Amino acid sequence: MGIEQEDLISLKNVTVSFWQNNVGVHSVKDLLVQRKNPFQNKTILHNISLNIKKGQSIGMLGRNGCGKSTLLRTIAGIIKPYTGTVTVNGTFAPILAIGAGLEPELNGYENISLLLSLYGTHRRNTDAVANIKEFSELDDEVLRMPVKRYSSGMVARLAFSISLANEADILIIDEVLAVGDQGFQAKCMKKIYQVKNEGKTILFVSHFPDDVEKICDSAILLEDGVITQTGNAAYVCDKYRQLF
């Protein structure tokens, strides 16, 4: 048994729940009259167990709102599980789901520097900045503009390039490919294959089962916070297509 056999990520009976708050003027009345708590626990993920080995690429499929992003955030340690354990033996690239982590008021360069240092890459690492610039194909003028003026495609380019710039063991791709133009999509796909060939682990969320089949070895299907199907990518993608 070598290190290769060890699980990089392992989730045991993970349940994630949120406080769903309906605070508002009406909730004060409810609290006083019916003694109704304005905070209710809503369970998003039920009893998830999942093992991912090093170098594996896993696709995650499911309807909107089934808990895919919550599952990714739980794996990345952003959300703490309510019960169960999450063990990870590697580092993550930031999850920049269509530009979520970018600061709209800051310009491109400031965003790059902020996210790189938050992620732990050295701020003066000029190589990383050059790589991001090259991969995103955004020119100097664009990078000097506040991100709020970017088109959604430009935001996606910047976000994806930043998450690639970190030498992380685990790459999380959350529907970033959907907005880029054809040239950039093809470039991203090429890069993803390259990352995969380097033996890194990829968690890939997409609504296109064809992409999942191309990139991933295996996949899971999430339905209402429960993993209903696991197995090789082609099989799970078939099940996903049958949902609709």
Next chain:
Amino acid sequence: MQNITRVYALSKRNVILRYKSSLIGFFWGFFKPLLYLFIFIVIFSSQFTSVNHYVLFATTGLIFWFFFANVTNQSIANIVGSAGILKSLSIPPIFFPLSDMISELFNLVLTLVVFLILMHWFGIVYSFKLLLILPCAVLFGLFSMGITLMLSSLNVFFRDIGIVWSTVQPALFYLTPIAYPESLIPEHYKFIIKCNPIYYFIQLARDITCNPGMPSARLWLLCAGMAVCMYFAGLLIFNKLKNQFISAI
């Protein structure tokens, strides 16, 4: 080490965001107390002739008050405003109030240095005693941090906190003897002022900068006690709530 870089990056972001498209940017940190001071001098200095060195008296209070007001206001907005980063990176939420504290402490030190020079013309006595302002600032920082942690974590769930705080703050400003001397308050209303913890910190700062003699050990202990208690109470509330931040922002 890595965490220091991260907090530093966040502090830098706060400063850039706060002074975006303003002409003098970071310098507002000490222009604001200066402007207030000017108003106070024009309105009050002829009224309160009982106070020795009125300018020095008011400046000390103002600098400390602005530090407190800025830290609390910024942190309350910061956690809610950083939803994007909190949702995409695994980063301890306490880094956000901490980064505000650091940028404000830096600002405070800068302001103190500038005013230390300015006050040369307003009767400050330069001596090693003035160095005591640093431990005093640390204690007040700890106290402010406690309040900040409490308010900013509760504000995630009840946005009313931010609104109430911005209304209560001016009241608190006038309840604390910053612009006027304490002796102005009638004896039987003094207990209101004595209930206000900020009063003691400003008293301590004034004992260092304008009153002769050393601040009493009792005052030091009182301030240290309040600072530590407030900090741990704030930390307790913050830690209880931090895991649910993501569901509410």
